[in-house]
Amino acid sequence: MQPYEERLTAPRSWWFASVLVGVAMALIMLPFGTLPLLGGLVGGTAVAAVVTSAYGSVRIRVMAGSLVAGDARIPVSALGEAEVLTGEETRAWRSYKADPRAFMLLRAYIPTALRVKITDPADPTPYAYISTRHPEALAEALNAVRQNTP
Template identity: 75%
Template sequence: MQLSATPYEERLTAPRTWWLISFLVGVSFALILLPFGTLPLLGGLVGGTAVAAVAASSYGSVRIRVVGDALIAGEAKIPVAALGEAEVLDPEEARAWRTYKADVRAFLLLRAYIPTALKVQVTDPDDPTPYLYLSTREPERLAQALRTAREAAV
């Protein structure tokens, strides 16, 4: 396995406001448990905040990587030789491709809080997936890393 000249790694972290929402979930649990006393109130605050924070963290722990001759997007691992052209999507086009233009057979790694995306054609004739839709904050850089990895694999 040959390492690509332009390695790429991105973690699709949840926005900062989600951490505030996690705290507010804890406050909600605390208020629900308020009639039962101080200790249940504190337990609700800590427990509710912790559960909401774990949920936000796990949702934002998805990674997109180009490693060697493969694209790893979440749980999917695709050889770059099976990928075609990559199209950088601006926020408006990204919204269109994740809503009314979407193909039900496509692989979507989307996070609605990330406005830009990359659409990559799948050229493998044995794969029914027509394209990959990848939410990314740096679509140009990811497209360049895929081109570099494809050229290095040839």
């Protein structure tokens, strides 16, 4: 059973920006002729789209007794209280309240987040800040896995 899964996709405006990068590359290649212009358009758009896709392919999952957020895999047994962050709290915890030792899965285009305390004494990381579109559902999934883990 997989109680929670989310993919933090990039906003549509970023895909439009990828096309604009292609247009800019085409304009740079314009003095060299038609084929380089088309190559710049296709190549610039493709490279920008790959970068956008890679940035927007981060997954958050709660599975098999672990929280998987991007490259991090944290056992639920090492997690403490989860705090849902919205509005000004989100901005505060990703800026002036942020601890440099914290794990931050930060996506500025997502206005909500979850801050989960890390209780493992061997881990110097005080908390995990995870940008998510559904912080309440993620907190519920963590609590459900924590209750079912011996």
